[in-house]
Amino acid sequence: QSALTQPASVSGSPGQSITISCTGTSSDVGNYNLVSWYQQHPGKAPKVMIYEGSKRPSGISNRFSGSKSGNTASLTISGLQAEDEADYYCCSYAGSSTVVFGGGTKLTVL
Amino acid sequence: QLQLQESGPGLVKPSETLSLTCTVSGGSISSNNYYWGWIRQPPGKGLEWIGSIYYSGSTYYNPSLKSRVTISVDTSKNQFSLKLSSVTAADTAVYYCARRVVATGNHYFDYWGQGTLVTVSS
DSSP states (O other): OOOBBOOSEEEEOTTOOEEEEEEOOTTTTTTOSOEEEEEEOTTSOOEEEEBTTTBOOTTOOTTEEEEEETTEEEEEEOSOOGGGOEEEEEEEEOSTTOEEEBOOEEEEEO | OOEEEEESOSEEOTTSOEEEEEEEESSOSOOTTEEEEEEEEOTTSOOEEEEEEOTTSOEEEOTTTGGGEEEEEETTTTEEEEEEOSOOGGGOEEEEEEEEEOGGGOOEEEEEOOOEEEEEOO
8 A cells, every 4th residue: 555646845926726636546536536735734633625536525615626537536616815825735535444545745835 | 602622641752652532512413414533733744634433433544544533423422532652753743523414425624623742652
């Protein structure tokens, strides 16, 4: 069970859109539509932003959206705001009630 | 509002066993729709899933840690616990407990504790 692959960092200006990729294998991302995305601000616990690939929990802005193609899931944040600056982690179901996280991506709002 | 709170020693000696407890308040740990789990984060690094438990006692572990991990549940106290044996400096991390939704086939973490830093050092 290897960690999912995410870019170490992405950046964008306020108002722009960015996309963070999360690449797994046919044993996790590719085999299940069960990727979740978490936002983590420094010193804080992670917060779920997307689950089941593209669903948003109550209270999460519709600026956050998720998708998947093959073994790669993606998180898109539109209309970037300063408060979106944080670390983002993907997580996929990997069978037998196990899950695997990505390495994390640091989002910088320029 | 559901709350999770980790507790346990912040310093553990190498080769010893790390022990943490998560106390759940504002809801019952004995629910069909959730697993209860542990995730850790070494300083400056990413998240790593350690394992999860169902209120019935069924456990699920990260294969890379399975030989050293034991997760247990005490439904009478609304708590679940983590034991990690033979620790080394590489086990130094912030340890989070979290609720994992498993209803309707989902698998995601919706409530997290604040995290507790455990340092492995002599």
